[in-house]
Amino acid sequence: xxxxxxxxxxxxxxxxxxxxxxxxxxxxxxxxxxxxxxxxxxxxxxxxxxxxxxxxxxxxxxxxxxxxxxxxxxxxxxxxxxxxxxxxxxxxxxxxxxxxxxxxxxxxxxxxxxxxxxxxxxxxxxxxxxxxxxxxxxxxxxxxxxxxxxxxxxxxxxxxxxxxxxxxxxxxxxxxxxxxxxxxxxxxxxxxxxxxxxxxxxxxxxxxxxxxxxxxxxxxxxxxxxxxxxxxxxxxxxxxxxxxxxxxxxxxxxxxxxxxxxxxxxxxxxxxxxxxxxxxxxxxxxxxxxxxxxxxxxxxxxxxxxxxxxxxxxxxxxxxxxxxxxxxxxxxxxxxxxxxxxxxxxxxxxxxx
Amino acid sequence: xxxxxxxxxxxxxxxxxxxxxxxxxxxxxxxxxxxxxxxxxxxxxxxxxxxxxxxxxxxxxxxxxxxxxxxxxxxxxxxxxxxxxxxxxxxxxxxxxxxxxxxxxxxxxxxxxxxxxxxxxxxxxxxxxxxxxxxxxxxxxxxxxxxxxxxxxxxxxxxxxxxxxxxxxxxxxxxxxxxxxxxxxxxxxxxxxxxxxxxxxxxxxxxxxxxxxxxxxxxxxxxxxxxxxxxxxxxxxxxxxxxxxxxxxxxxxxxxxxxxxxxxxxxxxxxxxxxxxxxxxxxxxxxxxxxxxxxxxxxxxxxxxxxxxxxxxxxxxxxxxxxxxxxxxxxxxxxxxxxxxxxxxxxxxxxxx
Numbered sequence: 001x002x003x004x005x006x007x008x009x010x011x012x013x014x015x016x017x018x019x020x021x022x023x024x025x026x027x028x029x030x031x032x033x034x035x036x037x038x039x040x041x042x043x044x045x046x047x048x049x050x051x052x053x054x055x056x057x058x059x060x061x062x063x064x065x066x067x068x069x070x071x072x073x074x075x076x077x078x079x080x081x082x083x084x085x086x087x088x089x090x091x092x093x094x095x096x097x098x099x100x101x102x103x104x105x106x107x108x109x110x111x112x113x114x115x116x117x118x119x120x121x122x123x124x125x126x127x128x129x130x131x132x133x134x135x136x137x138x139x140x141x142x143x144x145x146x147x148x149x150x151x152x153x154x155x156x157x158x159x160x161x162x163x164x165x166x167x168x169x170x171x172x173x174x175x176x177x178x179x180x181x182x183x184x185x186x187x188x189x190x191x192x193x194x195x196x197x198x199x200x201x202x203x204x205x206x207x208x209x210x211x212x213x214x215x216x217x218x219x220x221x222x223x224x225x226x227x228x229x230x231x232x233x234x235x236x237x238x239x240x241x242x243x244x245x246x247x248x249x250x251x252x253x254x255x256x257x258x259x260x261x262x263x264x265x266x267x268x269x270x271x272x273x274x275x276x277x278x279x280x281x282x283x284x285x286x287x288x289x290x291x292x293x294x295x296x297x298x299x300x301x302x303x304x305x306x307x308x309x310x311x312x313x314x315x316x317x318x319x320x321x322x323x324x325x326x327x328x329x330x331x332x333x334x335x336x337x338x339x340x341x342x343x344x345x346x347x348x349x350x351x352x353x
Numbered sequence: 354x355x356x357x358x359x360x361x362x363x364x365x366x367x368x369x370x371x372x373x374x375x376x377x378x379x380x381x382x383x384x385x386x387x388x389x390x391x392x393x394x395x396x397x398x399x400x401x402x403x404x405x406x407x408x409x410x411x412x413x414x415x416x417x418x419x420x421x422x423x424x425x426x427x428x429x430x431x432x433x434x435x436x437x438x439x440x441x442x443x444x445x446x447x448x449x450x451x452x453x454x455x456x457x458x459x460x461x462x463x464x465x466x467x468x469x470x471x472x473x474x475x476x477x478x479x480x481x482x483x484x485x486x487x488x489x490x491x492x493x494x495x496x497x498x499x500x501x502x503x504x505x506x507x508x509x510x511x512x513x514x515x516x517x518x519x520x521x522x523x524x525x526x527x528x529x530x531x532x533x534x535x536x537x538x539x540x541x542x543x544x545x546x547x548x549x550x551x552x553x554x555x556x557x558x559x560x561x562x563x564x565x566x567x568x569x570x571x572x573x574x575x576x577x578x579x580x581x582x583x584x585x586x587x588x589x590x591x592x593x594x595x596x597x598x599x600x601x602x603x604x605x606x607x608x609x610x611x612x613x614x615x616x617x618x619x620x621x622x623x624x625x626x627x628x629x630x631x632x633x634x635x636x637x638x639x640x641x642x643x644x645x646x647x648x649x650x651x652x653x654x655x656x657x658x659x660x661x662x663x664x665x666x667x668x669x670x671x672x673x674x675x676x677x678x679x680x681x682x683x684x685x686x687x688x689x690x691x692x693x694x695x696x697x698x699x700x701x702x703x704x705x706x
Contacts, residue, residue: 003605009362013605015447018368019459022375025534027399035532037390044604046380094368102605106372146604179388181378251397251499252356252366252455 002147004227005098005337014094014104023108029244029268032296032303033083034111036174041181042088042103044153044216045144048201052185057169061137061207064128071185074118075171081116083300085270089194089221089234092333092342100339107242107346110270112300115189116172120205121163127207129159135212136162138188141201149215155199156212157190166191166299169202191299192236192272194341196221224337231337237272238343239329241279241304241321245348256350263308265290270301271323279304282318282345290319310352317348355500357580358451358690367447367457376461382597382621385649385656386436387464389527394534395441395456397506397569398497401554405538410522414490414560417481424538427471428524434469436653438623442547442574442587445686445695453692460595460699463623465653468542469525473558474516480560482512488565489515491541494554502568508552509565510543519544519652522555544652545589545625547694549574577690584690590625591696592682594632594657594674598701609703616661618643623654624676632657635671635698643672663705670701 003011021042028038052071060066088109093100095107103109124136135156142153157167168189171178178184183200190197196216212218222231244266247258267290269276279290281304293303304319320329333344356364374395381391405424413419441462446453448460456462477489488509495506510520521542524531531537536553543550549569565571575584597619600611620643622629632643646656657672673682686697 009364010368011362013607015363015371015457016459016607017605018371019376019447019457019461020378023372025373025396025400027402028534030402031533035534037392037394037532038534039390041390043378045602046598047378049380049383094372104368104372106369108372144601144604145610150610179390180384181381181388181391245399248497249398251497252370254366254369257498257503 003101005100007098017103039111040109045142048141058204059127062130062133062209063207077118083114083297084191085112085301089340093339096333113173115170117168117170120167132209133159133207135208137206137212138199139204140199154214234340239271239321239323239327240343241269241319243267243319258350258352260312260352263310265306268301269321274324277324278322281306312352318345320345356454358453360451370456392464393462398495401494411557412480415483415486415562416560430471436467436650437544438465438654440590442693446692449686466526468523470521470523473520485562486512486560488561490559490565491552492557507567587693592624592674592676592680593696594622594672596620596672611703611705613665613705616663618659621654622674627677630677631675634659665705671698673698
């Protein structure tokens with residue numbers, strides 16, 4: 001029932017997931033802000049059918065003054081918007097050996113959007129978190145079964161983390177109301193954390209006096225050595241750099257043809273732990289520093305670039321980021337049982353003519 | 354270099370394509386008009402980086418008065434918009450045995466958007482198609498290699514087909530400017546035809562005095578028995594019905610859990626040959642008629658529905674459409690060498706409890 005990581009070929013179940021979830025075409029990295037229709041998407045169950053007119057957000061649990069809010073009343077609260085780079089915790093999973101069987105991402109599960117909404121912290125302050133509160137649980141409208149556990153999707157933050165001023169309850173994306181697949185009418189945006197924490201189709205914020213033990217919190221999204229290992233929680237985004245593959249592709253193999261001579265290589269880099277401090281560009285294993293552009297925002301990726309004098313022949317191009325906390329992308333896969341946080345370097349095969 | 358159809362497992366090349374192209378999550382069928390960010394997407398090469406300010410549309414070739422148009426001047430021409438259902442010609446390919454190796458669609462490469470722009474025919478009339486003209490070639494900005502042929506993507510229509518009043522040069526989708534991945538700044542929309550004819554990133558309309566023999570026209574997109582068979586051209590969309598899978602899914606297997614009792618089954622059906630005349634719903638191989646809703650427009654899908662008294666146990670649900678021209682979806686795959694036009698019936702596995 002729960003397949004073990006495999007050295008075998010891609011399974012039908014992985015194909016089904018790849019057909020309904022969606023990464024970015026890597027040339028989308030040219031945009032500071034990913035156009036809405038190109039934003040990556042990972043949906044555990046089905047996109048729920050939520051009627052915004054009857055929808056309510058419930059703030060409840062271990063608080064002095066529980067309350068409900070309509071979408072309209074949320075929209076009347078102080079509004080802010082800023083760009084956030086979000087990446088799926090499973091990005092890179094299909095590049096692990098053996099390969100954990102789930103959504104088979106290669107490198108493309110990352111995007112940056114401008115999220116608009118109202119900050120979470122003042123809402124919790126109004127509700128009045130009681131002494132003894134431990135976690136703030138974000139419950140969603142999507143429902144399904146995962147590894148035998150039937151549940152509504154839910155994730156929690158500690159009370160201290162939930163009070164971070166940058167956490168948004170977002171009802172807009174790129175200046176427009178959220179589309180259904182991105183969490184309409186309301187989702188959470190937790191800058192710097194992997195996608196599992198960006199709870200979509202939010203219905204209830206429940207403050208609880210003990211650690212939340214829901215499936216997505218306690219069992220899924222852990223770095224584990226094996227099935228028996230309780231592991232450590234997957235939280236913040238590790239550093240990663242990606243390049244826009246230069247030249248033009250072969251349809252099937254995606255191998256690139258590049259004209260010899262000066263080639264402008266462009267890409268993006270991000271980390272949820274600290275600012276990106278360095279990006280290196282590699283040709284056939286030899287690294288050199290790339291120039292860094294400004295970050296699109298405090299919680300969003302930054303651009304990088306390098307000019308490459310491309311000599312004729314076949315080459316493998318790579319890139320890697322280091323953040324200000326000293327985290328460097330590994331050349332080999334970071335293997336773990338659930339296939340999370342594998343930020344190994346991208347490689348792009350080119351044929352220079 | 355050109356892999357033959359295979360009985361083997363999914364290849365790495367197919368995974369790469371599945372990771373960058375995108376189908377709809379089937380629950381998106383609940384929307385009359387597919388939200389922009391959920392619309393299916395198949396891009397042969399890379400999404401090109403077109404600057405709308407310097408972009409021009411060239412109308413040239415076998416015409417009396419060739420001319421160029423800016424986007425602004427196109428937008429000043431008579432404007433129309435209407436919904437069109439577009440489906441990838443390869444939809445269903447990964448359900449063939451042996452499986453042609455390309456983008457591995459199951460059932461999900463179809464969507465309906467409202468396309469806005471200006472009709473093509475008056476533009477061709479202004480240019481004055483000369484006697485002896487045979488084809489109208491639509492050239493695009495995307496460039497790459499396919500099966501050894503390096504080319505800009507291009508497809509043609511006969512002059513008679515190109516003069517059909519419903520063909521649009523579209524600069525809007527769902528009331529907004531085209532996003533890059535859908536062909537910005539201008540694409541062709543040919544209602545009733547498969548996606549390969551909906552040329553994105555249009556740069557040139559070239560009227561030619563002999564049959565166009567470009568790769569995408571003469572070699573690709575043919576129904577062939579084998580590699581040597583010249584085949585017959587893939588053109589109009591065959592009938593297909595799809596249902597919104599009822600109940601809720603298991604994350605990995607996508608098998609559905611459904612509560613016993615009355616279940617509302619909803620879906621969409623379409624055909625590029627004629628109106629959809631009948632939709633049938635099947636439970637474990639027994640068919641009955643579904644109720645038909647109105648079409649979203651003359652060139653768009655129609656809804657269908659059926660109430661099912663679901664008995665406990667495991668069942669396979671299916672649906673199939675028949676159009677007014679008498680075309681019925683087959684139960685078995687329509688096999689052909691390139692994996693086009695396989696409109697075999699969808700099946701959805703449910704476990705009723």
